[in-house]
Amino acid sequence: MTAAKPRKVFVANRGEIALRIIEACDRLGIDTVLGVSAFDKNSLPARRAGQTVVLGPSHASESYLNVDAVVHAAVATGCTALHPGYGFLSERVSLAQACADNDLIFIGPQPEHLDILGDKLSARRVAQAAGVPVSPGGPTTSGEEALALAGQIGYPVLVKAAFGGGGRGMKLVHDAKDLVAAWELAASEAQAAFGDGTVFVERFVADAKHVEVQILGDRHGNHIHLAERECSVQYRYQKMLEEAPCTALEESARHTLHGYALSLARQINYVSLGTIEFLYDVQRNAWCFLEVNPRVQVEHPVTESVTGVDLVREQILVAFGEPLSLRQEDIRVDGHAIELRLTAQDAHRGLAPSPGTLTRWRPAPLGGIRLDTHLYENYRFPPHYDALMAKIIAWGPDRAAALQRLEQALERLEIEGPRTNLPLLQRLLKTPEVVKNNVTTRWLEDALPRLMEDPR
């Protein structure tokens, strides 16, 4: 590639994150090309991008997940870099590799790092080598081995495929008598789905908080962290409320956590933006490494709100080889930020998907509220993709103030058309567990029916 070629970024995503990336590029004076599906031809990001190309039909597997079409379009439109956003191809080693093979800068980690971090076992090994605590447990290749290991760990245990992800083939076992049957089932599922029957057995932590650390590394060996976020309000592993900082942490625990994250980043000399996820056992004051998300995350705005750092801008700049302009001592956490995910899921029907035309969309113009969204009035919310409609982010000098602003924002939000999770979000903000922040990751699954009991 000639050095003189101007920077031009291909955006391989859709929805609010595509808009977010286009805006970051605009502010940097970088031209953009957006690859869309046929359905998204007239979407808000399609209208905002410098140029838009239709990758394929509406179905994501033939458009947003089509590595060949994405890379071909990026090269043919003269792009010098590619931003994968989150979801879709963002963690796909084959995309990062195809970019490298075609002189495109992949705005993310190197393919080898995606490979190492994408696999539970190798990611765990990296964490262990970095001195980061991992959950008690390990890989097993027979039922007897699993029994012996579970005996050491103590029940309940989680039994899951060692390769692959997405909670597939995951079993919770409370008693030794059920272990071998669960192990055999997990092994056969793992063999069928991933071609490897290795089964992972680990301690199941029932009451844990989900706490994650934002990290950023450049190509010159510099690594910083941008403090932590808490995302314990989840429904079936889908986050619904995220905040920064995590108020459940004592200063010493926070310091320990940030140290773990930096140590892991340095262990593999991680380049790009990333998140290191942990489970925090509040009773035992114990940390355990969960996984690394080697990409921008949905909840990045809460970190931006409390640190004032534009994470997507930094991610793009380090990808182009620039050294980090921020040092660790420049990162300060100011106040508190909370994000709510508004989704097209019917709160009154167990969060069933509910696409359709938005007949009314009038967010309230309120101070201290940030809205990341691709919605507009009369937008036809599609059934083909993720249910995320908007991220409503409130900043306040403290947690109570942020919660109060969120309440106002929801109260004054005018939305008609698809059924949403708005009624649930409103109730969440008034729930004592959320107000006091003693929620753990399984809380919402149990609490949802009770929260939605009143059909109002």
Added chain:
Amino acid sequence: MDIDLAELASLVALLKEADFTEFRYDKGETHIVVRRGAVEAEAVRPSSAAPAAHIAPTTPAPLAAQPIAPGDTQKSKPSASGIARNPVPGAKVITAPMLGTFYGAPKPGEPPFVHIGDAVGPDSVVCIVEVMKLMNSVSAEVSGTIVAIHAENGELVEFGQPLFSVQESSAS
């Protein structure tokens, strides 16, 4: 590119009287294609001396920056090449089944799969769309006569972009 304007003018004068739908003139680096008849109105705007004179390179470009056709998602300037981008009203349109690079001929230097005026059947190959070095043949899928070609050799075509207009023969 040197074009003898006097030569061109006499050519046009001759063509005025002649009965044809497509005329091709190749001389060294100069390639002139003049179409008449079913070609869309905008391509035969009388403002220029040569009606729909179209000069295009015929060798496929390597995978590199390519011009892109202005589809409805495109806000940039209209095509300068004089290619009729919009389908002929009433005709069947063959669209790109995938995003890729459009090639009108099987190999560089070979004649194109189809010309305007050619009859095609459902299985007739009309072009190639290349995606990451993989060549995908595109079939007409209808029977009829090619009345317009909407893409240029070597350009990036989007999924669903019109490539050819075909006047169906079975239309009653």
